[in-house]
Amino acid sequence: ETGVTQTPRHLVMGMTNKKSLKCEQHLGHNAMYWYKQSAKKPLELMFVYNFKEQTENNSVPSRFSPECPNSSHLFLHLHTLQPEDSALYLCASSINPRDNFYGYTFGSGTRLTVV
Amino acid sequence: GDSVTQMEGPVTLSEEAFLTINCTYTATGYPSLFWYVQYPGEGLQLLLKATKADDKGSNKGFEATYRKETTSFHLEKGSVQVSDSAVYFCALSSGAQKLVFGQGTRLTINP
Numbered sequence: 001e002t003g004v005t006q007t008p009r010h011l012v013m014g015m016t017n018k019k020s021l022k023c024e025q026h027l028g029h030n031a032m033y034w035y036k037q038s039a040k041k042p043l044e045l046m047f048v049y050n051f052k053e054q055t056e057n058n059s060v061p062s063r064f065s066p067e068c069p070n071s072s073h074l075f076l077h078l079h080t081l082q083p084e085d086s087a088l089y090l091c092a093s094s095i096n097p098r099d100n101f102y103g104y105t106f107g108s109g110t111r112l113t114v115v
Numbered sequence: 116g117d118s119v120t121q122m123e124g125p126v127t128l129s130e131e132a133f134l135t136i137n138c139t140y141t142a143t144g145y146p147s148l149f150w151y152v153q154y155p156g157e158g159l160q161l162l163l164k165a166t167k168a169d170d171k172g173s174n175k176g177f178e179a180t181y182r183k184e185t186t187s188f189h190l191e192k193g194s195v196q197v198s199d200s201a202v203y204f205c206a207l208s209s210g211a212q213k214l215v216f217g218q219g220t221r222l223t224i225n226p
Contacts, residue, residue, distance in 0.1 A: 004158075033213070042218045043204070056213065090158050094214075101166055103149050103206070104214055106158035 003027045006091050006107035013081065014115055021076040021110045023091030032074040033104065034066060035090040043090075049074060050096065081114045088112070117142040121205050121217035128195055129225050136190040136220050138179075138205035146209035148172075148181055148188040153202040153219070162190075162203070197224045 004025045013019050023032065034046040048056035049068040063085075065077040074091055088111050092104040122137040140146065147166040151159040163172030168183035177192045188205060205217040 006158075043216045045213055048213060092159075101147060103147075103151075103161050103164060103208065104159075106151075106160070108156075108158045111156075 004091055004093055004105050004107035006089075006110050008110060009108065010111045010113075012113045012115060013078065015081060015083075017081075018077070018079040020078065021089055021091075021112075023074040023076075023107055025072055025093040025105070025107075027093060027105060029093035029095055029105070030071050031094045031096050032068060032071070033092040033094075034074065034076055035092065037088040037090055037109070039087075046076075078112075081112075083114050086112055086114045117146070117207060117209055117215045119205050119207055119215055119217035121203075121220050123220070125221040125223060127223045127225065130197055131194045132224075134190070134192040134195045134199075134222070136203055136205075136222070138188045138190065138217060140186050140188065140205075140207050142186075142207055142209045142215075144209050146207040148179070149206040149208070149214070150177070150179055150188070150190050151204040151206060151216075153204065155201070159204060195222075195224050197226055200224045 007022045031050045033048050036044040046060045047066045052068045063080050067075040088109045090109045091107040094104045118141045120139050149164045150162040152162045153159045163174040165172040165181035171180045179188050179190045200223050202219045202221045204219045206214050208214050
């Protein structure tokens with residue numbers, strides 16, 4: 001247990017489904033992140049939130065919709081996904097986005113398969 | 116912009132072999148440097164870090180020294196075990212908005 005909890009661990013969804021990924025941390029961190037990890041590709045930063053405000057969106061398609069209701073919770077809402085969206089989705093948190101001493105704490109990820 | 120370059124994998128070694136995974140970086144200012152490890156089916160875990168030049172980070176028998184003159188942060192371990200099989204990521208943070216990761220190096224240790 002790293003302190004960042006992601007649910008579900010595995011998700012299979014059809015291209016017309018709507019589902020949500022959840023991330024929760026009680027580390028007192030103020031920044032939260034969504035990453036996508038695909039096979040044989042580098043880690044891709046998707047979104048950054050700082051004190052519940054989105055501060056970065058790396059040209060992510062609108063079929064991915066993040067939500068951060070408070071500093072402890074982060075969601076990724078999914079709809080009309082494509083098979084190429086199948087990947088491991090990782091959530092991370094840090095004290096703040098400019099923290100360069102402690103680094104990030106990652107969750108175990110949600111393995112998403114789009115069929 | 117800031118960037119991290121790791122040696123290409125995969126790397127395959129026998130148990131008790133010496134390990135080096137190279138990492139070099141480009142950054143403005145004075146970044147902090149990190150190594151993360153990802154075991155199969157898991158997220159990334161912080162393995163070690165160094166926050167200033169000549170610092171040595173160490174954990175679980177792994178070491179890396181922050182070399183400003185060569186802009187490097189190579190990961191080493193004197194005697195690897197099967198349980199060290201994982202993907203290793205070098206990363207830097209220079210106070211910008213995000214941690215910058217290398218592409219990852221997959222390590223397999225055979226008994």
